[in-house]
Amino acid sequence: MSHSAPGAARRLRAFTLIELLVVIAIIAILIGLLLPAVQKVREAAARTKCSNNVKQQILGMHDYASVVGHYPPAIQNAAKTAGDVFPGWGWGTLILPYVEQAPLYTLLNPDRVPFGPQVGYATVAVTPPMQAAPAVFRCPSDPAPDRNTFRLDRDTDQLGLANYRAVCGTDSTGIFYANEDRNGVMWQNSKVKFTDVTDGTSNTVVIGECVFVQDKATRKWAAIWVGHTGYYCSPDASIGCGVRISDNMWHLDDASAQINGTAPQAFGSRHPGGAFFGFADGSVRFFRSSAEPATIKWLGARADGRVVQYDF
Numbered sequence: 001m002s003h004s005a006p007g008a009a010r011r012l013r014a015f016t017l018i019e020l021l022v023v024i025a026i027i028a029i030l031i032g033l034l035l036p037a038v039q040k041v042r043e044a045a046a047r048t049k050c051s052n053n054v055k056q057q058i059l060g061m062h063d064y065a066s067v068v069g070h071y072p073p074a075i076q077n078a079a080k081t082a083g084d085v086f087p088g089w090g091w092g093t094l095i096l097p098y099v100e101q102a103p104l105y106t107l108l109n110p111d112r113v114p115f116g117p118q119v120g121y122a123t124v125a126v127t128p129p130m131q132a133a134p135a136v137f138r139c140p141s142d143p144a145p146d147r148n149t150f151r152l153d154r155d156t157d158q159l160g161l162a163n164y165r166a167v168c169g170t171d172s173t174g175i176f177y178a179n180e181d182r183n184g185v186m187w188q189n190s191k192v193k194f195t196d197v198t199d200g201t202s203n204t205v206v207i208g209e210c211v212f213v214q215d216k217a218t219r220k221w222a223a224i225w226v227g228h229t230g231y232y233c234s235p236d237a238s239i240g241c242g243v244r245i246s247d248n249m250w251h252l253d254d255a256s257a258q259i260n261g262t263a264p265q266a267f268g269s270r271h272p273g274g275a276f277f278g279f280a281d282g283s284v285r286f287f288r289s290s291a292e293p294a295t296i297k298w299l300g301a302r303a304d305g306r307v308v309q310y311d312f
Helices: 017-068 102-108 293-300
Strands: 088-090 164-170 205-209 231-233 241-243 249-252 274-279 284-288
Touching: 017 164, 017 205, 017 274, 017 284, 164 293, 249 293
Parallel strands: 164 249
Antiparallel strands: 164 205, 205 274, 231 241, 274 284
16 A cells, blocks of 8 residues: 655646636626626616605705795796896705705805896806705716716806706796796796695696706706796807706606607606606606606696596
8 A cells, every 4th residue: 555755745636728618607697697687776776766866855845835835946036027037046956954955055055145146147156065966966877977067058067967857837838938837836936835736736746857968958956047038048159059947947748748758858867667756745756758748748737727647
C-alpha cells in the first residue's frame, strides 16, 4: 500500500472551459428571468409613490382651503383681466406648508415676495429655492432632470420640474385666457370653494399627471409665466413662441384628455398603460390610456350639471 508523502500538494480538479461556459450561461439565464421581475417590483413601488404624491397634494389643497377658504389658484399674481401678462407663483408653491415643505415655503416667501415683476414681460431672477426638487412633485417613473431645460422657457430656465398639473376646466371655444373661468377648480387667481363644486367632489378632477418632454413640454411646480392669450412669445425670434400655461394648468379637451396622447399638453405618465389623477374629494384614480377622451374631459368641470359615468 502506498501513502502520499507528508505535505505533498494535492492536485485539485479545475473547471474545463465547457463547464465554465455552461455556468456563465446558467447565470445569464437566471439574470434574464429575474430582471423583468425586479423591474416590475420597481415600477410597482414607483406607482405607489406617485399615487401617494397625488394624494398628498390633494389633501394639501384641502388643508389650504380650510385655512384660506378656497382651493389654491393655479397661478397667483396681480393680474386683473384676461390680457394681463404677469408672472405668478404656482399652486405648488402655495401648498408647500401643507405637504411638509414649510421651510421651502419660508425661503420663497410668496406672501411678501412676488414672482418677478407684476407687469408685462420681464426677466425673472431665478433663486436656489425655486430650483428645489421636492419629491412630492416628482414621479419616480419619470427620468427627467430635476430642473427645467425647456428651450422656450429661457426667462425661467432651470426652475424645479414637476410631474403634476392643475385641471382648470373643460373644453370650450375661443382663445384660452389664463384668467378665464373654464368651470374647473383652479385657474389664474381663482377662489373656488368646496360648495362651488356642485357636480360633486368625487366627480371633479383637480390635478393630473404629466411628463417632461424636451423641446415640447415643460412642467414646473414653483411659478409660471402667463402670456397675453395664454401663450408666451420670447423677444428673441430664434426662440419663438410656446405654450406657457400648460406647464402649470390646462383644460381637458379631446387632445389633452387622450392619456399619453401625442399632443404636447396631453396628460400622461411614464407608467405603463395610463396616468394618475386627483379628484376634489381627495381620491386618486388611474386613468388608462385607452379611456375615451370625450368622457374624461367632462370630469374637469365643477358645475356643468354632468354626472359622468366612468370606469377607467
